[in-house]
Amino acid sequence: xxxxxxxxxxxxxxxxxxxxxxxxxxxxxxxxxxxxxxxxxxxxxxxxxxxxxxxxxxxxxxxxx
Numbered sequence: 001x002x003x004x005x006x007x008x009x010x011x012x013x014x015x016x017x018x019x020x021x022x023x024x025x026x027x028x029x030x031x032x033x034x035x036x037x038x039x040x041x042x043x044x045x046x047x048x049x050x051x052x053x054x055x056x057x058x059x060x061x062x063x064x065x
């Protein structure tokens with residue numbers, strides 16, 4: 001069974017997926033910046049929701065497989 005990083009590495013070979021994933025980088029950067037220096041043991045609910053919802057949109061917006 002693949003882990004997330006292996007699956008992502010494989011999907012990044014798909015130009016459409018990579019383009020959609022890279023388009024999320026500014027949003028990820030803003031979140032990382034807002035979390036810098038904060039000692040949190042788990043991501044806030046909003047971050048979890050963002051991650052799941054956005055990742056699903058990226059995956060489903062690209063013809064995979």
